Amino acid sequence: MNQEMNPVSDALARYKAAAYSKDVDAFVALYADDVHVFDMWNQWELRGIDAWRGMAQGWFGSLGTERVVIDFSDVVATVGADIALGHATVTYTAVSAEGKDLRSLDNRMTLALRRAGATWKIFHEHTSGPIEHKSLKGMIKRSA
Amino acid sequence: MNQEMNPVSDALARYKAAAYSKDVDAFVALYADDVHVFDMWNQWELRGIDAWRGMAQGWFGSLGTERVVIDFSDVVATVGADIALGHATVTYTAVSAEGKDLRSLDNRMTLALRRAGATWKIFHEHTSGPIEHKSLKGMIKRSA
Numbered sequence: 001m002n003q004e005m006n007p008v009s010d011a012l013a014r015y016k017a018a019a020y021s022k023d024v025d026a027f028v029a030l031y032a033d034d035v036h037v038f039d040m041w042n043q044w045e046l047r048g049i050d051a052w053r054g055m056a057q058g059w060f061g062s063l064g065t066e067r068v069v070i071d072f073s074d075v076v077a078t079v080g081a082d083i084a085l086g087h088a089t090v091t092y093t094a095v096s097a098e099g100k101d102l103r104s105l106d107n108r109m110t111l112a113l114r115r116a117g118a119t120w121k122i123f124h125e126h127t128s129g130p131i132e133h134k135s136l137k138g139m140i141k142r143s144a
Numbered sequence: 145m146n147q148e149m150n151p152v153s154d155a156l157a158r159y160k161a162a163a164y165s166k167d168v169d170a171f172v173a174l175y176a177d178d179v180h181v182f183d184m185w186n187q188w189e190l191r192g193i194d195a196w197r198g199m200a201q202g203w204f205g206s207l208g209t210e211r212v213v214i215d216f217s218d219v220v221a222t223v224g225a226d227i228a229l230g231h232a233t234v235t236y237t238a239v240s241a242e243g244k245d246l247r248s249l250d251n252r253m254t255l256a257l258r259r260a261g262a263t264w265k266i267f268h269e270h271t272s273g274p275i276e277h278k279s280l281k282g283m284i285k286r287s288a
Contacts, residue, residue, distance in 0.1 A: 044252065080227035081225040081226055110268065
């Protein structure tokens with residue numbers, strides 16, 4: 001693994017910066033056109049860059065004067081010749097315009113990237129939190 | 145991608161067969177010793193083959209006379225030189241000793257495999273279902 005050009009840590013840093021600046025274009029630029037996401041929220045899956053751009057617009061647009069500060073912990077990067085895999089715990093903290101932490105949530109994140117010429121693009125992302133086995137409340141069924 | 149030696153479809157077929165026959169050793173043989181799992185249920189993460197073997201023993205041991213029939217749909221396999229990535233929807237159906245379907249649940253699954261000599265091993269697995277954004281019921285916080 002080449003630490004100087006780690007596509008996983010590069011993608012995580014760009015993800016964090018794009019979210020903090022609510023920059024939809026910078027966020028979307030991280031992903032392949034055919035990206036397929038298993039996102040933590042609401043839907044079984046999101047397919048394609050247009051759907052994913054819509055998610056980012058909705059997310060950043062909902063923040064008002066707040067910002068999102070993202071921290072990654074327990075990052076594991078496995079970089080192959082043409083595919084790279086990263087997984088980590090992600091902490092999303094909403095911060096007020098005055099810089100006060102408002103609320104925070106941890107997700108588990110898996111990112112899969114493939115080499116695209118001189119750069120790497122995320123083609124699959126999976127975020128979630130675990131569920132209590134005895135309670136299926138809040139779970140969303142796959143639509144038929 | 146070499147369809148004749150697709151490590152993703154091979155792993156999924158072996159996963160299905162091991163679960164149906166409740167064969168802990170065959171199941172565990174799919175995974176690398178340092179496997180790191182973000183599982184759908186109960187815990188934030190499982191690290192290492194011993195923890196994962198314990199999960200399989202608990203799962204298969206809890207089934208009594210039932211069997212689990214697993215079906216994969218919407219399988220996407222991305223096979224690189226030394227890392228392979230698979231993602232799919234997995235349907236787990238509990239079947240009685242008389243062959244009657246008892247209950248069924250869909251998961252979203254991501255598998256990351258790395259080449260280990262002549263074979264491939266799963267080093268990261270992530271399974272989940274999406275959560276309603278307005279309800280965090282049933283979600284488990286990461287332990288500090």
